[in-house]
Amino acid sequence: MKAVVTVMLKAGVLDPQGKAIGQALAHLGFAGVGEVRAGKVIELELAETDPVAAKNAAESMARKLLANTVIESFRVDLS
C-alpha cells in the first residue's frame, strides 16, 4: 500500500520560497495568481495492507520525522 504524505508550512509561517515562485510566475506573464505556497510530497511504500493501520503508521512517521509540527502541517493520502 502506498501512502503519500504532503507536508506544508502552517498558515501564518512565512514561505519565502512560495513568494519567490509567485513572483517568477508573474514575471513570466501568468496573471491572476494569488498566494503561492510550496511544500513537499513524500511517498511511502508500506507493507501494511489494512488502510486504517497504514494511515495511522504514516501519520506517526509524519509526526516523528517527516514534518516538524512546530512549523509544518501534514496530510496523509493512501493509494
Added chain:
Amino acid sequence: MKAGIVVFPGINRERDIAIALERASGRKPRMIWHRETDLQSLDLIVIPGGFSYGDYLRCGAMAAQSPVMESIRAHAARGGHVLGVCNGFQILAEAQLLPGALLRNASLRFLSMDCHLRVERTDTDFTAHYQRGQVIRAPLAHGDGNYFADDATLDRLEGEGLVAFRYVEPDGAATAKANRNGSARNIAGILSPNRRIMGLMPHPEDLVDPLMGGTDGAPLFEGISAALGSDRPAA
C-alpha cells in the same frame, strides 16, 4: 572542563570549535562520532555548524534522530551543558531540546557576512564573561537561520529571560535591517529554562584570535570554561 564535540556526517566546523575551546580551557576537546553513545564523562557537549546529513528533509532533522542524540538528551537531563552553533542550533531545535524552529532566511539568500549581536543576559555560564547589553561582532554563514516560534513560546522566552543574543545594529538597536535572516523579534540565540543549553546561529568560534580578525567570540568560550573548571594554570 571536559568538552566533547559531536561530529555528524556533513558537519564542517568541528575544528573551529575545537580551537576556540582549547584556547579557552587549555584542554583538547574530544571528538564524538555520531554513532557513539557514551558521553557520561563530559561536562560540555558542543554541536557544531555544517550540513549534517546533507540537510536532507530539513536542516538538523536527520541528526536529531541519530544514536548520539539519546545520549545528549540524557546529558541534558542530568543538567549537563550543551552548546549548539548554526547547524547545531537547528539540530537542538529539531530534537526539541530548545523550542521553535529555524526557517529559510526570509531573503532566501545564504548569508555569509558579519553581524552584530547584543548580549541579553550575563547570568549564564555561556555569557558570564560579557557585559549585559554589550554589542559583539560574529560571522553568519547560513541559509536557514530565520528563528520561528509561535507567539506564546516567544512571550515565554522573553518573559523568562531566555533570549541570549539578538541581532542589532553596531550601536545596539534591534532594527529590521540588522535582522538579516528575518528572525522573530531579532532572536539570534536562546537558552533552555535551566540556562545550560544554548543555541545560536552566528559563529562566535570564528572570532577567538586576533589572527582571525577579532576576539569578540572568545569570552563565550572563556566563560563556559571558567564555569566548568579551567585546566589552564593561573597566569
